[in-house]
Structure formats: C-alpha cells, structure tokens
Amino acid sequence: MSFLSRVFRHAKAGKRAKADEGEATNTWTGAIQPGISIKECPFVVFDTELSGLNARKDFIVSVGAIKMTGGTIHINREMYRLVRPAGEMKKESVEIHGLTPGELKDEEEIKSVLPDFLEFIKDSVLVGHFINIDIKFMDKALKNKYNYTLPNLAVDTHTIHEWLYENGVQFKKHYHGGSTKTDLFSVAQRYGITVDTAHDALNDAFVTAQLFQRFLYFLYADGIHTLNELLDIGRA
Amino acid sequence: MITEDSIKFLAGIPPFQFLDDSALRSIAGNLSMEFFPKNALILTQDGPPGESLRVIKKGGVKVYLSNDDEIVIDYKSEGDSFGYLSLISGDKARANVMAIEDTLCYLIPKNIIRDIINKNPGFGEYFMKSFFKNYLDKTYKEMRSKNLLFKEGEKLLYTTPVKDILTKAPVMAGTETTIKEAAGIMSEERISSIIIRDSQDAPLGIVTDRDLRDKVVAQGVDTSQRVTEIMSKELVTVPSDSTCFDSLSTMIHENIHHLLVTDGDKLAGVVTNHDFMLLQGTSPLSILKTIDRQQNPEELRTVHERINQTISILLKEGVKASYILRIITELHDRLIQKIIDLSIKDIGKSHCPFAFFVYGAEGRKEETFKTVFRCAIVFNEKTTYCAKKEMEDFCARLIANLQDTFSACELPLFDTHPFGGQIPVYGDIAAWEKNILNSLLSPESRNVITAKKMLDLRAIFGDVSVVEDLKNSLFRKIRGDERYTSVLYEYASKQKSPIGFFKKFIVDEKGEQQEKFDVKKKGMSHIIDALRALSIAYDIHETSSMERLDLLHRKGVLNKELRNDISAGFEFLLHLLMQAQLEKKEEQVKIDNVIEPDNLSMLEKKSLKEVFQLMPALQEVVKTRFKNREALAR
Structure with missing residues (x-):
C-alpha cells in the first residue's frame, strides 16, 4: 500500500474510531513527517506472539514494544502484555512462544490492551522484523473492536536488511558480507547481537531494536539521513 | 526483563555497585542504549560537552588525543564508563573516544548523574583524582572478602x-x-x-x-x-x-x-x-623465639616455611602490606643473622672488621615470599690489620659454610655470584665499589639490574660502619659522575607504565595487550627506581621505598600529596603482589611476580590504573632534579 493511500485510509478510520464511544483514543496526529531527520525520529519497535499465522482464525497472545529515538534505544520505555486467547490455541504455536492457554486465561482481553498500545506508540514510526504480519493482526484486532487500523508509518528490518545486503557499502565492508538467512535470530546473531534463548514478544522486540540500531548506523554512513530516505528502502 | 538486566549489569560494576537498589532503579528508568561499530568516533576532542555518562555494556573503546600525533590515554571495555568529567564540568570533551570493537553503551542522562551525586557524594569520587583516597579501602575490603581461604581461629x-x-x-x-x-x-x-x-x-x-x-x-x-x-x-x-x-x-x-x-x-x-x-600457632614472636633458641642449623629447617605461613595468615586477615613487611623483614633478618652466627661459630671468628649486607628487595625491607637470599660480605682493607688475602680466605670459608647451611635447611637459594662469572659475593670496599659501578655501565641489562639492587644495600650483621663507608663512597662517586647518574636517570624517568586494561588484558600506550602483568617489573620497580635515583641524589641512605619517600618529602623534594599518593600506590602494588603470590603458594605453583588481569575485579583494575597514572608525576620530579645533568649528557 502506498504511503498516501495509507494515510488517507487511516485519516478516515481515525475519525470513526473516535466516534466509537470514546473507548479507544486515537493518539495519532500525523505529526511525524517523512522529511524528519532519522536521528530525531521516534520509533516503536514491536513484536507480537500469535496463535498461528492464519489472519482469519488466529489472534494475538502477547505484545512487546520498546521505544527508540533515532538509533538510541530507551531501555525502560517498554511495554509488554499478555493477552487472553480469543479462541482455541494451536499446539504448534504454543510450542513456539511457550505461552499456554492455562497461563493466559486470566490475562486481559485484547480490547483492553489496544488503547494502551495506541497510547504507547502515538505518532511513532513502527519497526519490526517482517512487521507486516504483526501489523495485520494488530489491524485485525483494532478493526474488530473499533473499526480502526494503524495509520502509523512503518519500516521492516527484514526489508532494510535485504537492501543493505545488496547495496550497503559501509555495511558490507564492516561485516564482510552479510547474513543469507532471514529469520530474526539468525540475522541478529550474524551481526553480533546477544540473543537470549528465552524469547518473548518484548525480548524479540529488543533484539529487533538492536538490529535496527545497527542498520540505522550503516544507512547513515551511506547517506540515508531522513525518514523519507529510510522509507524508500524499508517501508513495510 | 530488559530493565532488570540493566540493573543487574550496573549492580556488578563500580561505582554503581555501591548504590542502593532505589538509586539503581532510578538510573535504569532513564537508561538508553547506543550502538557504535568498530572505528566509529563516539566523542570528539574539543567537541561539545557530554549530555550523558556512557557505560560500556559490550565491546571496547580507545581514548586518545590527536594533536600532532595520536596519543592513546586509555583503553576501556565492558563495565568501564567515560564522559564523566566533561559531563560534570560542562567543558568540552577532553579526548577522542573511538570504538575499537562493535560497542554497545548504556547512556545515563546528566540530570540523573547529578541527582545520584547529590545523594551519594562518594559516587563522583570514583571518576576523580580523589578516587585513590576514597576507594582504596573499598578495594582492600573487596580483596579481603574474596579470600575465602580462612580457617577459623586464624582471624x-x-x-x-x-x-x-x-x-x-x-x-x-x-x-x-x-x-x-x-x-x-x-x-x-x-x-x-x-x-x-x-x-x-x-x-x-x-x-x-x-x-x-x-x-x-x-x-x-x-x-x-x-x-x-x-x-x-x-x-x-x-x-x-x-x-x-x-x-x-x-x-x-x-x-x-x-x-x-x-x-x-x-x-x-x-x-x-x-x-x-x-x-595462634604461628605467632611471629614464637618464630623469633625458635630462631633465637637454635644451636645448630638443621633446627632452622622449618623456620622459613613458618615465616611464609605467617605472611599467609597476615594477608588473609587483611593486614596492611607495609605492616606485614615490617614483621617479615624482622623475621628474615633474624633468621639470616642466626645462620651467619652459627656459621661463624663453626669456622671461627675473624679479627678483622667486616659486615654482611643484604640488597635488592631484602635490602629495601620489601621482600615478600622469599625465593632467593641475597646477602654479601664487605670488609675494610684500609683499616684492618689483617692481610687482604687472609680476609678473603675467611670470607670464602664463611660463604661456603653458609651455602651448606642453606641447602641443609632447605632454605631458598643463596645467590653467591650475583655478578655472574668468578666474582665472589665478598670483597673489600674498593672491590665492591668497582664491581657495582662497572656493572652499572655494563651493556648487559642483567648486570645493570644487579648493580641497581646492590645500591639498596643494608647492613645486617657485623660492623655496620663498613657498610656505611661503602655506601657513602658509592653514592658520592655516582653523584660525581655523569655516566652513572644518567643510567639511574634513564630507569628513574623513562619507564612507561601500562595505561590500563582492556577486557582480560593489560595494555600499554602502543596498544599492545598482555594477558600477564609483572607487578614488580612494570609497577613497583618504576617507583623504586625513581625513589632510588632521588635518594642517591639527595644522599639519603635509607633503603626502603617508604622511608625514602618520607625523607624525600621532608627534604622538600616531593610534596605531601605526591608522597601520600605514591605511598598508597606502592602499598597497593605490594598488596596485590603478595596476594597473587599467596594464591600461587597455596596452589603449589612457582611463586613469581606475575598477575593475570583477568583475575582482578573491576575495582582492583581501577586502583591499579590509578597507580600507573601516578608514575608520570613522580618521574617529572626526577626529570626536574636531573635536568642539568641530562643537558650535560647531550
């Protein structure tokens, strides 16, 4: 989806969400313009754990997010929430994220997590590894409850990595090539990020943030200084 | 999780380790993280003052000045911080800081640091020159608590x-x-x-x-x-x-x-x-008593080991190194005096005035776990009514007899030929003078080092005035001859201490990394050499570094602050040395002067680094005193 149509769509959606008994506050103001310098740009790196990958049947079981300004990660500005399953959980997915229906049954419903998430991200540019999946599920939940979808700009660390792998002069020089794998952990490890074995949405978001932090450094070295330039490379 | 991890990290490194939980939480609540790839410049010399204190979470940096040449000041790695001074003073950054590995830094904002300092005045001192005074006790305390080798009762x-x-x-x-x-x-x-x-x-x-x-x-x-x-x-x-x-x-x-x-x-x-x-089974006084009582050398067999045990116990108890040295010196002196005494009884007395002197660490009263006995005989041919030949025969017999005693008692090696070759460890004043001064000019550094050790001579037995005469004459000749002073000057002013630590390595200003560090060669000897050169220049006859330090201060050569700093620094080096030697002794490996930086805590490393940083000030005093001589040499 192009930037303009996305903004257009969500400008409309935003209005409707507000009308929806005021339950979800749309915190997006559109203040972040693509011309902003990356160094000053607020980012929220986020990750979700899911019950499966089928957007129609599956749902979010946890959300983790951490804030950044430019390449700086704000250690304590983080969000981590477990979500009460909105349906039956598949055995395979439980094996991946280790969250069982039993331990989730007393958690909040997604609809009470959503306003906090929106409040957390505000105008920030969203960042994630294969973020389209996370956005899709988030949008689905928002749409369900508030007929609203995320208007925020978003970049994908996977896409950025593909670009750097092909075109990043400083990047390739520094790392003597790059990772041929694409999954978060393999990529992170290839670039020297400590990856904890225990992985949950917040830890994964933190790993992604560190990956993004490295990428931004080398993008900057190759002349990528504004959000616009970043979006050209890594738009989700 | 991420916050908890950062708290855990900070709680393990100085000076954060001394903060309470609420202070650590207030830091963690405002912490951010930056990434710098290898070769990235993090701070620029004369750049704007820092807004944050940076703590290295992973990786390492080089701190350097780039005026004409690049001068490396420091290397820092995980757990080290930088940017404090410019942060607090608001001055320009004083040096460049460059990542030499991919580096992650925690950033703590200025206002948080200010707040912590207000509530914990000791915190800021960690980064300042006053570190030494204020943190040395903490370092010693930590060293002591590391020592879990205590047996009950020893305390x-x-x-x-x-x-x-x-x-x-x-x-x-x-x-x-x-x-x-x-x-x-x-x-x-x-x-x-x-x-x-x-x-x-x-x-x-x-x-x-x-x-x-x-x-x-x-x-x-x-x-x-x-x-x-x-x-x-x-x-x-x-x-x-x-x-x-x-x-x-x-x-x-x-x-x-x-x-x-x-x-x-x-x-x-x-x-x-x-x-x-x-x-206490191993009381130093009971050892003294044992020494005093013995009538034949074999009975001294256990004494040396008992002296070593005493050092161990004193160390484990955290007794100051300088106190331990006092006791050890006393015990060693008595032991050697007793052995000499027994030997003389064995071979018969001499009518001629002569004296034994010890030299090197023993001469400076700084011997720790002894591995070599260094003592020698000097007699004064001019004032004796004995023929030189007769005296030499007597000395030769005495030395041979002593050597037998040493091996019979399983005492450490007795170095009977310190200059190597055929030169004996006895002689009249003139012979000693010639040997020491010639060695000082020898092209072989081994000989020069022996000669330096000899300059720390101290009478231990017999006619003390003979040793004093030798010392007087030696020092006078050295002072009067540019060739000798310039050798001492070289050692006293030009040796470079390591600049710091990087991970498990110790690093010098060229960036060379070593896994091992010789405390004596690369630390103590720099102080010893400087104090020796100054002492000879000012005709101070005391040999121990601490006494030399005090006298040099009293003569106005060293100011009080430098005296105190060097004294504390020397004491710390001694303590570190003895501690490492103790560990080796208990593991029954060869005792030497080497420590592995990897085994040091962050606090110990920091203290050690402070000591290194004292050296230039001391060497500067030497340079000032010897300035004219250096000009002459050119």
Whole structure:
C-alpha cells in the first residue's frame, strides 16, 4: 500500500474510531513527517506472539514494544502484555512462544490492551522484523473492536536488511558480507547481537531494536539521513 | 526483563555497585542504549560537552588525543564508563573516544548523574583524582572478602582486642618486697612476671622469670634484697582495646616478652608471648623465639616455611602490606643473622672488621615470599690489620659454610655470584665499589639490574660502619659522575607504565595487550627506581621505598600529596603482589611476580590504573632534579 493511500485510509478510520464511544483514543496526529531527520525520529519497535499465522482464525497472545529515538534505544520505555486467547490455541504455536492457554486465561482481553498500545506508540514510526504480519493482526484486532487500523508509518528490518545486503557499502565492508538467512535470530546473531534463548514478544522486540540500531548506523554512513530516505528502502 | 538486566549489569560494576537498589532503579528508568561499530568516533576532542555518562555494556573503546600525533590515554571495555568529567564540568570533551570493537553503551542522562551525586557524594569520587583516597579501602575490603581461604581461629589475632585474652588481674607487689618474696608469689601464682607498684598502685617496674635467672641466680645476688634492685623500669604498655596483632607488633619491635595492658590510667593485666601462642600457632614472636633458641642449623629447617605461613595468615586477615613487611623483614633478618652466627661459630671468628649486607628487595625491607637470599660480605682493607688475602680466605670459608647451611635447611637459594662469572659475593670496599659501578655501565641489562639492587644495600650483621663507608663512597662517586647518574636517570624517568586494561588484558600506550602483568617489573620497580635515583641524589641512605619517600618529602623534594599518593600506590602494588603470590603458594605453583588481569575485579583494575597514572608525576620530579645533568649528557 502506498504511503498516501495509507494515510488517507487511516485519516478516515481515525475519525470513526473516535466516534466509537470514546473507548479507544486515537493518539495519532500525523505529526511525524517523512522529511524528519532519522536521528530525531521516534520509533516503536514491536513484536507480537500469535496463535498461528492464519489472519482469519488466529489472534494475538502477547505484545512487546520498546521505544527508540533515532538509533538510541530507551531501555525502560517498554511495554509488554499478555493477552487472553480469543479462541482455541494451536499446539504448534504454543510450542513456539511457550505461552499456554492455562497461563493466559486470566490475562486481559485484547480490547483492553489496544488503547494502551495506541497510547504507547502515538505518532511513532513502527519497526519490526517482517512487521507486516504483526501489523495485520494488530489491524485485525483494532478493526474488530473499533473499526480502526494503524495509520502509523512503518519500516521492516527484514526489508532494510535485504537492501543493505545488496547495496550497503559501509555495511558490507564492516561485516564482510552479510547474513543469507532471514529469520530474526539468525540475522541478529550474524551481526553480533546477544540473543537470549528465552524469547518473548518484548525480548524479540529488543533484539529487533538492536538490529535496527545497527542498520540505522550503516544507512547513515551511506547517506540515508531522513525518514523519507529510510522509507524508500524499508517501508513495510 | 530488559530493565532488570540493566540493573543487574550496573549492580556488578563500580561505582554503581555501591548504590542502593532505589538509586539503581532510578538510573535504569532513564537508561538508553547506543550502538557504535568498530572505528566509529563516539566523542570528539574539543567537541561539545557530554549530555550523558556512557557505560560500556559490550565491546571496547580507545581514548586518545590527536594533536600532532595520536596519543592513546586509555583503553576501556565492558563495565568501564567515560564522559564523566566533561559531563560534570560542562567543558568540552577532553579526548577522542573511538570504538575499537562493535560497542554497545548504556547512556545515563546528566540530570540523573547529578541527582545520584547529590545523594551519594562518594559516587563522583570514583571518576576523580580523589578516587585513590576514597576507594582504596573499598578495594582492600573487596580483596579481603574474596579470600575465602580462612580457617577459623586464624582471624583471632588480628581482630581480638588484647583485653580479651587477659587471663587474670595483674599480680602486683610493693616496693618493699624482697626478691625471694617476689619469686615466691610468681611461683605460687604460676606466672612469669610480677609488677612492682608504688603506694598509689601505679606500676613502677616489672620482674620476669628471665630477670630472676639473669640478674639474680647467674650473678649470685642476695635474694633478701629488694625486688626494686632488679626490676626493669622501662615499661612498655598498650591500651586494652588494641588488637592482639598491634600488641604483638609492639612486643616484636621492643623485643620484649611481657607487655602491660592499660585501661585508662589503670593496669588491666600483662600479656605474654605465651598468651598469643595459645591464640595462634604461628605467632611471629614464637618464630623469633625458635630462631633465637637454635644451636645448630638443621633446627632452622622449618623456620622459613613458618615465616611464609605467617605472611599467609597476615594477608588473609587483611593486614596492611607495609605492616606485614615490617614483621617479615624482622623475621628474615633474624633468621639470616642466626645462620651467619652459627656459621661463624663453626669456622671461627675473624679479627678483622667486616659486615654482611643484604640488597635488592631484602635490602629495601620489601621482600615478600622469599625465593632467593641475597646477602654479601664487605670488609675494610684500609683499616684492618689483617692481610687482604687472609680476609678473603675467611670470607670464602664463611660463604661456603653458609651455602651448606642453606641447602641443609632447605632454605631458598643463596645467590653467591650475583655478578655472574668468578666474582665472589665478598670483597673489600674498593672491590665492591668497582664491581657495582662497572656493572652499572655494563651493556648487559642483567648486570645493570644487579648493580641497581646492590645500591639498596643494608647492613645486617657485623660492623655496620663498613657498610656505611661503602655506601657513602658509592653514592658520592655516582653523584660525581655523569655516566652513572644518567643510567639511574634513564630507569628513574623513562619507564612507561601500562595505561590500563582492556577486557582480560593489560595494555600499554602502543596498544599492545598482555594477558600477564609483572607487578614488580612494570609497577613497583618504576617507583623504586625513581625513589632510588632521588635518594642517591639527595644522599639519603635509607633503603626502603617508604622511608625514602618520607625523607624525600621532608627534604622538600616531593610534596605531601605526591608522597601520600605514591605511598598508597606502592602499598597497593605490594598488596596485590603478595596476594597473587599467596594464591600461587597455596596452589603449589612457582611463586613469581606475575598477575593475570583477568583475575582482578573491576575495582582492583581501577586502583591499579590509578597507580600507573601516578608514575608520570613522580618521574617529572626526577626529570626536574636531573635536568642539568641530562643537558650535560647531550
């Protein structure tokens, strides 16, 4: 989806969400313009754990997010929430994220997590590894409850990595090539990020943030200084 | 999770480790993280003042100045911080900081650091010059707590107040008491001393078993005489809250076996060597006693090991290195004196004046776990009525005899040819002078080092004035000859200390990394060399670095601050050295002067780094003193 149509769509959606008994506050103001310098740009790196990958049947079981300004990660500005399953959980997915229906049954419903998430991200540019999946599920939940979808700009660390792998002069020089794998952990490890074995949405978001932090450094070295330039490379 | 991890990280590194949980949380709540790939410039010299303190979470950086040449000031790695001074002063950044590996830094904002400093005044000192004064105690404390090798009971000597081992109220007798009566009371009370008091109950003197033996029985004195006739009037006292260790030190120093313990003005009791021995199997005084008692060398066999055990116990208790050295020097001196004494008894006396001197660490009273005995004989040919040949024969026999004793007693090696080749370890003043001065100019550094050791000569046996004559003449010749002074000057002013640590390595200014660090060669010897050169220049005859330091200060050569810093620094190096040697001894590996930075805590590394940073100031004093001479040399 192009930037303009996305903004257009969500400008409309935003209005409707507000009308929806005021339950979800749309915190997006559109203040972040693509011309902003990356160094000053607020980012929220986020990750979700899911019950499966089928957007129609599956749902979010946890959300983790951490804030950044430019390449700086704000250690304590983080969000981590477990979500009460909105349906039956598949055995395979439980094996991946280790969250069982039993331990989730007393958690909040997604609809009470959503306003906090929106409040957390505000105008920030969203960042994630294969973020389209996370956005899709988030949008689905928002749409369900508030007929609203995320208007925020978003970049994908996977896409950025593909670009750097092909075109990043400083990047390739520094790392003597790059990772041929694409999954978060393999990529992170290839670039020297400590990856904890225990992985949950917040830890994964933190790993992604560190990956993004490295990428931004080398993008900057190759002349990528504004959000616009970043979006050209890594738009989700 | 992420926050908890950061708290855990900070809680493990100085100075954050000394903050309480709430302070750590307030830091963690405002923490951010930056990434710098290898070769990225993090701070620029003369750049804007920092807004954050950076703590290295992973990776490492190089701190350097880039004026004409690049001068590396420091290397920093995980757990180290940088940017403090410019942060607090608001001045420009003083140096460049560049990542030399991919580096992650935690950033702590200025206002948080300010807040922490307000609430914890000690915090900021970690980053300042005042670190040494304020953190050295913490370092020692940490070193001590690392030492879990304690056996119960070993502690007692150094922590128990002496009043706790007093077994009974002092037994006193009036001035009217006769010798016979006094002996009767002592026998009845089963005590080895009695205090003679005046009419106000104040102690006037003491009579001990030994006095009865030496002054009464041996001299055939009439026992109906008053006891005041034979009492010792010089009473040595300690306050009752002194530790047993301090009391024992006093006894060793005064060479007495009975010590009066006072509680305010009152006499609380008398402690004896025996009391301490009950407390502690390895009392230094009991070793002294053993040494004194022996009549043949074989009996000294265990003594050396017992001395080493004493060092171990003192160290484990956290006794200051300088105190330990005092005791060890005393014990070593007595041991060697005894051995010489026995040897002379064996081969017969000489009529000629001669003296033994020790040199090197022994000469400086800085020997720790001894591995080599360094002593030598000097005689004065000019004033003796013996033929030189006769004297040389005597010395040769004496040395051979000593050597036998050393091997029979399994004592450390006796270095009988310090200059190598055929040059013996005895000679008249002129011969010594020639050998030492020639070695000083030798192209072989081994010889130069031996010559430097010889300049720390200290008389230990015999006619002390012979050693003084040698020293006088040596020092005068050195001062008067540019060739000699310039050798000492080189060593005293140009040796470079390491600049810091990087991970498990120690790093010099060229960036060379070593996994091992010779505390003596790369640390202590720089101080020793500088103090030696200055001492000779100012005709100071004391040999120990601490004494030289004090005298140089008194002569106005070193200011008080530098004196105190160097003294604390030297003490720290000694402590570190002894600690490492102790560990090696207990693991039964060869004792040397090497430590592995990897085994040091962050606090120890920081202290060590501070010591390195003192060297240039000391060397600067040397340079100033020798300036004209250096000009002459060119």
